[in-house]
Amino acid sequence: MSDVDVAALVFEQPLSERVRTFLRLELLFRQFRANRAIDSQAGARATLDALLDLLVVISRSDLKSDILKELTDQYHHLTRLAQRPSVDQERLKGVLAELTEVLNELQQLATQFANSLLRGSDFLTSILNRSTIPGGTCGFDLPHYHWWLSQPRSRVDRDLDAWFAELRPFERAVELYLKLLRSSVPAEPLTARNGIYLHTPAGPCLLVRVFVPAGPSVYPEISAGRHRFTVRFMEIHELDTRAQQARIDIPFELQCCNL
Numbered sequence: 057m058s059d060v061d062v063a064a065l066v067f068e069q070p071l072s073e074r075v076r077t078f079l080r081l082e083l084l085f086r087q088f089r090a091n092r093a094i095d096s097q098a099g100a101r102a103t104l105d106a107l108l109d110l111l112v113v114i115s116r117s118d119l120k121s122d123i124l125k126e127l128t129d130q131y132h133h134l135t136r137l138a139q140r141p142s143v144d145q146e147r148l149k150g151v152l153a154e155l156t157e158v159l160n161e162l163q164q165l166a167t168q169f170a171n172s173l174l175r176g177s178d179f180l181t182s183i184l185n186r187s188t189i190p191g192g193t194c195g196f197d198l199p200h201y202h203w204w205l206s207q208p209r210s211r212v213d214r215d216l217d218a219w220f221a222e223l224r225p226f227e228r229a230v231e232l233y234l235k236l237l238r239s240s241v242p243a244e245p246l247t248a249r250n251g252i253y254l255h256t257p258a259g260p261c262l263l264v265r266v267f268v269p270a271g272p273s274v275y276p277e278i279s280a281g282r283h284r285f286t287v288r289f290m291e292i293h294e295l296d297t298r299a300q301q302a303r304i305d306i307p308f309e310l311q312c313c314n315l
Contacts (some may be wrong), residue, residue, distance in 0.1 A: 064267040064309070069278035069285070074122055075237070075262050077113065078230050084110045085227045092216065097205045100212050101193070107219055108184050114226065115170035123229045124162050130236055130315060131155045151236075158232050161225035169222045179204070180219070236315060237263055243309040251289040251302030257312045267309035274302050 070076040084106050091102035113119075134152055137143050166172060174181055183201055186192035195202035204212070243265070246253060251274075266276045266287055274289045289306050290299040 063270045065270055065275075067266045067268065067276050067278065069264040069266075069280055070262070071264065071280050071285075072262050074126075077117075077119065078123075078234060081110065081113060081226075081230050082234060084113065085223075085230065088220070095209060100205055100216070103216055104183065105187065107216070107223075108180065108187060110223060111170045111174055111180075112184070114223075115168070115174065118167065120162060120165060120167055120169075120226070123226075123233060124159065126233055126315065127155055127159055127162075127229060130233075131159065133315075154232060158225070158228050162229055165222060165225055173219065173222065177219075237313045238265065238311070240313045240315055241311055243267060243311045245307065245309050248287060248289050248302075248306045248308060251291070251304060251306060253287045253308075253310075254284065255287065255310065255312075256284040260314045261312040262315065263311075263313040265311040265313060267311075269307065272302075272306065274306060275299075276308070 068079065070079055088103055088106040088110065091099050091106060093099070094102070131152065134148060134155070138145065138148055138152075174184065179200060182198060183193055186197055193201060204215070264278055264280060264285060266278065268274065268276060268289075272291075273293055274291050277288045277290055279286045279288070287308070287310070289302040289308075291302040292299040
């Protein structure tokens with residue numbers, strides 16, 4: 057980082073539906089992991105909620121084929137880079153090994169594994185159907201769920217791990233794809249004059265990343281079109297008042313990521 061503090065906040069704006077979906081999956085995987093560590097019925101509920109959300113998102117389209125194609129293309133691209141003498145060969149070898157491992161795990165997954173898991177479990181389906189209703193998974197609505205939550209932690213953990221087993225390769229794949237995407241270009245130091253910056257990318261862009269100093273009470277609103285995007289910094293002092301566009305110059309850093 058240059059003039060932007062190393063503790064900067066990072067705001068991301070996906071510019072494709074695929075990247076948008078991967079970012080949502082990343083959030084849900086993190087929620088699953090965080091809640092999985094909470095040893096309580098509330099933690100088990102939150103963990104299962106995240107698991108069901110993951111299954112719903114993954115079952116909506118053929119994401120397995122999408123991410124397989126993306127990672128396979130990256131593998132071939134990085135393999136070609138190995139011929140260049142300026143490339144860090146040890147680092148590249150590590151990335152290629154990780155890609156190979158993730159691709160092998162993905163290829164062993166059934167194409168519609170998320171749909172199959174939901175269809176094959178009346179227990180999960182009953183919770184999913186009630187979860188759209190506020191408070192709809194109370195004990196009187198789902199006594200089977202209430203019973204399961206009351207079981208020893210070892211039993212609950214065993215079931216959660218079994219349901220999540222086929223999602224682990226997908227988690228690794230999404231994590232690796234986003235890591236490669238985010239590291240595809242260095243961040244560029246810029247200044248938003250009077251709180252606004254208009255940018256025209258030199259080439260294709262899948263993900264806009266804006267690094268904002270942690271000090272000022274500002275956040276960016278990113279409006280993206282096909283050929284350019286605008287970063288407008290909004291100033292906020294109280295959460296119950298409407299944010300206003302900042303009228304000061306704001307240093308920030310920008311990444312236009314693409315694979």
